[in-house]
Amino acid sequence: MEAESDVALPRSTMAQKIREAFPPELRVAGTTMDLMIECCTEFIQLVTSEANEICAADNKATMNPEHIIKALQQLEFSEFEDELTELLEQFKQENKGIVRFCLLSKCLVII
Numbered sequence: 001m002e003a004e005s006d007v008a009l010p011r012s013t014m015a016q017k018i019r020e021a022f023p024p025e026l027r028v029a030g031t032t033m034d035l036m037i038e039c040c041t042e043f044i045q046l047v048t049s050e051a052n053e054i055c056a057a058d059n060k061a062t063m064n065p066e067h068i069i070k071a072l073q074q075l076e077f078s079e080f081e082d083e084l085t086e087l088l089e090q091f092k093q094e095n096k097g098i099v100r101f102c103l104l105s106k107c108l109v110i111i
Contacts, residue, residue, distance in 0.1 A: 009041050047071050 014037045022028065028036075050071035055063045065088050072080050 009037060009044070011037060014040055046075065047077075050075055 015033055018028065018033060018036050047068060048071075051063055051067040054070050054074070055067045058067070060067070065084075069081055069084060072078060072084065
């Protein structure tokens with residue numbers, strides 16, 4: 001069984017992103033923050049697992065952005081597709097088209 005720290009997202013980074021999503025005057029209880037971070041971790045693991053299955057079914061050794069988009073569709077999160085596609089295009093433009101997705105400790109990382 002994996003240790004919790006092996007699959008957890010960096011707490012400080014996630015807490016910062018969560019705070020950015022709320023008005024500055026709103027305070028978030030520590031237990032609420034922990035719950036939101038756990039939900040984010042579970043969501044990423046779910047999408048990554050589904051994308052990994054799609055990747056394997058395609059006989060690919062490298063997970064690509066298309067696998068993530070297809071995973072979101074299959075998990076019925078297609079409402080994120082347009083924004084993700086936009087962000088991917090923006091990322092490609094900013095990074096001269098070099099985009100690779102890989103798995104590191106079961107968390108999705110863009111390198």
